[in-house]
Amino acid sequence: MQHPMKNTVKTAAVALVAGLLAAACSQGSATKGAESTPGGKVTVRYFTFSAAPDHVKDLDTIVAAFEKANPSVDVVVETAPYDQYFTKLQTSIAGGTAADTFELNYENFVTYASAGSLLDLGTVRGDGDDDAAYAAESLAAFKHDGKQYALPESFSTVVLLYNKDLFAKAGVAEPTADWTWAEEQAAAAKLTDKKKGVFGDFQPVTFFEFYKALKQAGGEFMAPDGSKTTFNSPAGVKAATWLVGKVGKTMPTEAQIGGTADYDTNLFKSGKLAMWHNGIWQFAGLKDVPFNWDVVVEPGDSAKASAVFHNSVAAAAATKHPKEAGAWARFLTSSSVAAQTRIASSWELPPVSDQAVLAGYLKDPKPANRQAVFDSLNAIALPPVIVRQQEMQDAVTEALSNAAAGRVTVEEALKTAADKVDGLLG
Amino acid sequence: MSDPMSDPTSDPMSGPMSGPGARSAEAVSGRSGRSAEAVPGRSGRSAGAVALAEREVTAPPTRPAHKRKRLRYAGTVAFFLLPSAIPLTLYTLIPMVGSLWASLHEWNLITPMRWIGLGNYSELLAAPETRAAFGHTLYFIAGYLPLVYCGGLGLALLLNRAMAGRDLFRAIYFLPVITSWVVVALMWKWLLNPASGVVDWALGLAGVDGPGWWTDPDWAMPSIILASAWKDLGFVMIILLAGLQAIPKEFHEAATVDGAGAWQRFRHITLPLLSPSTFFVVVISLINGFQVFDQIHVMTGGGPAGATQSVVELIYNLTFRYGRAGAASALSWLLFAVVLIVTLVQVRAQRRWVNYG
Numbered sequence A: 001m002q003h004p005m006k007n008t009v010k011t012a013a014v015a016l017v018a019g020l021l022a023a024a025c026s027q028g029s030a031t032k033g034a035e036s037t038p039g040g041k042v043t044v045r046y047f048t049f050s051a052a053p054d055h056v057k058d059l060d061t062i063v064a065a066f067e068k069a070n071p072s073v074d075v076v077v078e079t080a081p082y083d084q085y086f087t088k089l090q091t092s093i094a095g096g097t098a099a100d101t102f103e104l105n106y107e108n109f110v111t112y113a114s115a116g117s118l119l120d121l122g123t124v125r126g127d128g129d130d131d132a133a134y135a136a137e138s139l140a141a142f143k144h145d146g147k148q149y150a151l152p153e154s155f156s157t158v159v160l161l162y163n164k165d166l167f168a169k170a171g172v173a174e175p176t177a178d179w180t181w182a183e184e185q186a187a188a189a190k191l192t193d194k195k196k197g198v199f200g201d202f203q204p205v206t207f208f209e210f211y212k213a214l215k216q217a218g219g220e221f222m223a224p225d226g227s228k229t230t231f232n233s234p235a236g237v238k239a240a241t242w243l244v245g246k247v248g249k250t251m252p253t254e255a256q257i258g259g260t261a262d263y264d265t266n267l268f269k270s271g272k273l274a275m276w277h278n279g280i281w282q283f284a285g286l287k288d289v290p291f292n293w294d295v296v297v298e299p300g301d302s303a304k305a306s307a308v309f310h311n312s313v314a315a316a317a318a319t320k321h322p323k324e325a326g327a328w329a330r331f332l333t334s335s336s337v338a339a340q341t342r343i344a345s346s347w348e349l350p351p352v353s354d355q356a357v358l359a360g361y362l363k364d365p366k367p368a369n370r371q372a373v374f375d376s377l378n379a380i381a382l383p384p385v386i387v388r389q390q391e392m393q394d395a396v397t398e399a400l401s402n403a404a405a406g407r408v409t410v411e412e413a414l415k416t417a418a419d420k421v422d423g424l425l426g
Numbered sequence B: 001m002s003d004p005m006s007d008p009t010s011d012p013m014s015g016p017m018s019g020p021g022a023r024s025a026e027a028v029s030g031r032s033g034r035s036a037e038a039v040p041g042r043s044g045r046s047a048g049a050v051a052l053a054e055r056e057v058t059a060p061p062t063r064p065a066h067k068r069k070r071l072r073y074a075g076t077v078a079f080f081l082l083p084s085a086i087p088l089t090l091y092t093l094i095p096m097v098g099s100l101w102a103s104l105h106e107w108n109l110i111t112p113m114r115w116i117g118l119g120n121y122s123e124l125l126a127a128p129e130t131r132a133a134f135g136h137t138l139y140f141i142a143g144y145l146p147l148v149y150c151g152g153l154g155l156a157l158l159l160n161r162a163m164a165g166r167d168l169f170r171a172i173y174f175l176p177v178i179t180s181w182v183v184v185a186l187m188w189k190w191l192l193n194p195a196s197g198v199v200d201w202a203l204g205l206a207g208v209d210g211p212g213w214w215t216d217p218d219w220a221m222p223s224i225i226l227a228s229a230w231k232d233l234g235f236v237m238i239i240l241l242a243g244l245q246a247i248p249k250e251f252h253e254a255a256t257v258d259g260a261g262a263w264q265r266f267r268h269i270t271l272p273l274l275s276p277s278t279f280f281v282v283v284i285s286l287i288n289g290f291q292v293f294d295q296i297h298v299m300t301g302g303g304p305a306g307a308t309q310s311v312v313e314l315i316y317n318l319t320f321r322y323g324r325a326g327a328a329s330a331l332s333w334l335l336f337a338v339v340l341i342v343t344l345v346q347v348r349a350q351r352r353w354v355n356y357g
Helices: A004-025 A056-069 A082-094 A106-116 A136-141 A166-170 A183-192 A207-216 A234-246 A263-269 A322-334 A336-344 A355-363 A373-377 A388-404 A410-425 B020-030 B043-058 B064-102 B121-126 B130-161 B164-180 B181-191 B200-206 B217-245 B247-258 B262-290 B294-299 B311-321 B325-353
Strands: A041-048 A073-079 A101-105 A151-163 A197-200 A273-279 A293-296 A307-313
Touching: A004 A373, A004 A410, A041 A082, A041 A322, A056 A073, A056 A322, A056 A336, A073 A322, A082 B311, A101 A106, A101 A322, A106 A388, A106 B064, A136 A307, A151 A166, A151 A322, A151 A373, A166 A183, A183 A197, A183 A234, A183 A273, A183 A373, A197 A263, A207 A234, A207 A307, A234 A273, A234 A410, A263 A273, A293 A322, A293 A373, A307 A322, A307 A373, A322 A336, A336 B311, A355 A373, A355 B294, A388 A410, A388 B262, B121 B325, B130 B164, B130 B217, B130 B262, B130 B311, B130 B325, B164 B217, B181 B200, B181 B217, B181 B294, B217 B262, B247 B262, B262 B325, B311 B325
Parallel strands: A041 A073, A041 A101, A197 A273
Antiparallel strands: A101 A307, A151 A273, A151 A293, A151 A307
């Protein structure tokens, strides 16, 4: 048992330090919400980063269907942009004001599950609930200590998006699934027209691109037992050189980007970017651009490897309505309404076991080569996950941007990053 | 010892007010924050007011008959202190105790705390990031303090003369002070944007290839310093202006009659008599400088390449980005210790150079 004095001080610390900051930072959105509405209705709050801004209406469709099937439950949606989402989630959990249900990505799932913040969804199963609706590997990814702490909600992959018109104008052959880095680089050089402000290629110089490029170059980020990093290797140098070498040549520099939000999205949408390494979540936003575009599996080097991102829905361990929260999480992740809505709006992919549902994804005519999304799943690169995840990501990204700006060599950058990450593992 | 209040000359810092009513007002305003300091002409005496109030409360009663009166007086003081004492306790003292407790634990906000004693402190003291953050903070202060003081002094001297539209200019220069930091930082971020900013555009017209400002590690801190000095110029100006107006004209007239030039009068009359205001500005600016955060968080987020990672920005990142609230609390206490030491040194040193004559 804890010492009562210790408890009091701790409560004070939690409530005041974190709670105040949480309240100050969250614009109040994550801290409000009536527990139950008049007429005996139960309110379930849901906090999400993937809905806004392109898919709020699609989420509303799913919410409406759930409320129709469960008239006693009122689902309240709260959204935050991805880069603020986890700060808000963390502080709201610390302050005891967390939403009943919230989204978690694969990289952050372990942290929250091992912290005891999540409800074991196995304890609130309904009679008709069937785990067979989920793709088995997806379901297993969100198990921790044998308990289902979250349900797989969606997955997405990163592909090479390209502007067909720019390729045609420059007389360059369009990318194919057989392309390697060399072909991408040659095409990018031809497509870049700095006078017109047209860039050939855009691939962010970040941790997320690096672990994937590393795998494409035949390297590994971490030793199999996770005891130390292995990315400071010839393959690592090759991958980092590949990313860093684009900056200032076929891709804008940090100063040219000037910290502008969604710079690459706007560059592509304005028809001034020929090739863009980005996720399939961009499809919906590109529906109405005034040029032709398509996608292809990302070029590799000695191997193919595509990044796959996995999101899930979890319920807070502290929720007052575990039954309803669990039902909503299940509906949002496995109901046919949810799956169909995601497919129809190109809102990532539902991790369902029913291949017929997934096949519907191919019916949409734009982009024509949607098959590439499924092809990219044949060889995937999963992000390395450690306890001090964010520090690792920041260390790698910072070292690489130093190399990109020419402040250090690629070799120095990798050594710095490897030393730092090794220090985080201990 | 005689009551310092009864004889204004016995304590160089005491004000001209006397009597219990004036004392309690002085004590309340001196304790509750900057209200006393904002009164024009009295700015340099605020520190004196605090010291005085403390002496008042702790001084032993001179005669037993006064005991009850004293007690009632203390009750009155306590009553007037309550409005600031309650929020001070709730929002400053208790969280400080909480953070001291948290600093002895490993804690990521969502898991239960784990006791590690002084582990956070030893880890921080050994970490190169901590040293770098203190280094960046000192760099900021070294650039910001001279700039904001000299700029503020220049403006104060300029706007202390009889000229048309003087009040308007004073108001204009004070506007940034009352503007939100986030607004100011976003504005400067845009002005200094290397791709689309007005500053580099204007430099381009003049044939100068503008720097990368906050996207370039070498220019990022100067950008922050520039924005900070711009915002705080008006505050320093107002304080120094009040100090200037408290200098009796006779001194200048007498010196002029004695044949002193403008520079000599500035050097030997204005500067020494302005020293209480200067002292106040330096103390406040240093404390604010050590706590620099808002402008950095908005303009660079500590980047590029960590070049503007200040101590408080590191505290923020440790807590909300890296889930190390314990280490962040420990760093807060290290910062508190540094600020306390620096301020104590200043209060000591002021006896040598601050002139309350």
